[in-house]
Amino acid sequence: MARIVVITSGKGGVGKTTTSAAIATGLALRGHRTAVIDFDVGLRNLDLIMGCERRVVYDFVNVINGDANLKQALIRDKRVDNLYILPASQTRDKDALTQDGVERVLNELSEDFDFIVCDSPAGIERGALMAAYFADEAIVVTNPEVSSVRDSDRILGILASKTRKVEQGGEPIEGKLLLTRYSAERAERGEMLSIEDVGEILAIELLGVIPESQAVLNASNAGQPVVLDEESDAGQAYQDAVDRFLGEERPLRFVDVPKKGFFGRLFKG
Amino acid sequence: MGIFDYFRQPRQKSASVAKERLQIIVARERAARSGPDYLPAMQQELLQVIRKYVQVDDEAVQMNVDREGDCEVLELNITLPDDKD
Numbered sequence: 388m389a390r391i392v393v394i395t396s397g398k399g400g401v402g403k404t405t406t407s408a409a410i411a412t413g414l415a416l417r418g419h420r421t422a423v424i425d426f427d428v429g430l431r432n433l434d435l436i437m438g439c440e441r442r443v444v445y446d447f448v449n450v451i452n453g454d455a456n457l458k459q460a461l462i463r464d465k466r467v468d469n470l471y472i473l474p475a476s477q478t479r480d481k482d483a484l485t486q487d488g489v490e491r492v493l494n495e496l497s498e499d500f501d502f503i504v505c506d507s508p509a510g511i512e513r514g515a516l517m518a519a520y521f522a523d524e525a526i527v528v529t530n531p532e533v534s535s536v537r538d539s540d541r542i543l544g545i546l547a548s549k550t551r552k553v554e555q556g557g558e559p560i561e562g563k564l565l566l567t568r569y570s571a572e573r574a575e576r577g578e579m580l581s582i583e584d585v586g587e588i589l590a591i592e593l594l595g596v597i598p599e600s601q602a603v604l605n606a607s608n609a610g611q612p613v614v615l616d617e618e619s620d621a622g623q624a625y626q627d628a629v630d631r632f633l634g635e636e637r638p639l640r641f642v643d644v645p646k647k648g649f650f651g652r653l654f655k656g
Numbered sequence: 657m658g659i660f661d662y663f664r665q666p667r668q669k670s671a672s673v674a675k676e677r678l679q680i681i682v683a684r685e686r687a688a689r690s691g692p693d694y695l696p697a698m699q700q701e702l703l704q705v706i707r708k709y710v711q712v713d714d715e716a717v718q719m720n721v722d723r724e725g726d727c728e729v730l731e732l733n734i735t736l737p738d739d740k741d
Binding site for chain 2: 532533536537540541544574576577578579580581584587588
């Protein structure tokens with residue numbers, strides 16, 4: 388049985404796909420058989436971030452409709468063993484993701500994989516609801532910015548009520564917070580919500596903090612999940628988040644402002 | 657912080673404004689989604705009824721649903737305007 392993890396946020400552009408690619412790759416690097424699925428029907432992008440856009444033949448909706456089987460549609464990552472990508476369809480049909488169809492695909496994947504990472508689209512429409520419905524766990528990607536925090540809280544409300552687990556009388560799934568695009572300098576100057584501020588408002592467990600970093604754009608430019616950039620701050624922060632997700636303790640890194648010397652403090656505002 | 661900053665007027669930082677605003681709106685939205693679906697419509701209708709008699713603004717009617725053990729308590733708070741003219 389696989390653990391199904393949804394990467395969600397409500398708001399667009401906060402780093403769901405970057406996070407899905409990084410977490411899935413990180414899990415596979417640790418030897419777990421991992422499939423990552425793009426639920427953003429009509430706006431496929433996980434393939435680009437993973438660098439396999441030219442290898443897409445069949446997609447998620449083809450598998451649901453029986454036009455292809457899973458083996459044909461899954462793209463095996465060329466860099467990391469145990470990592471497979473199921474791309475979204477580019478159809479404009481909003482109802483293409485049926486609940487039965489999604490369940491069938493997830494059940495079949497569950498037999499072969501340890502982890503299924505579901506990259507949710509933005510918003511609270513069908514794709515987002517389907518990505519969350521079957522999840523066992525959730526990672527809520529949030530930027531330290533008002534609209535992102537508010538939307539994350541809304542998504543937490545959906546996770547608490549609209550999942551298979553809850554409908555079957557189980558415990559609601561608790562989202563874990565991944566704070567991305569964080570700038571310790573700006574937070575210290577009082578220009579950006581701090582980790583503590585966001586934590587206090589959302590009141591959920593903190594999975595990790597990813598610093599605002601040039602490495603993330605470099606990674607997406609190249610189609611390389613950012614965890615593969617081992618030198619980079621963002622890559623290392625994602626690696627820590629994956630370790631914490633697997634139950635290990637890791638101290639937060641890249642969240643403190645480098646200390647200035649006495650003269651630096653005196654003369655630089 | 658440099659030495660010259662000590663002479664500047666202290667001003668509320670934008671992050672603390674953001675935090676306060678978020679705390680208020682998030683608390684309000686949580687209360688709304690934990691209540692029954694008919695709550696917003698009921699609030700609107702109550703407002704209309706009250707406005708037949710006194711002019712109040714949208715904020716005048718506050719509703720909360722609290723859970724106490726097995727009971728659900730609907731708390732209704734109507735603020736009437738101060739000046740009678």
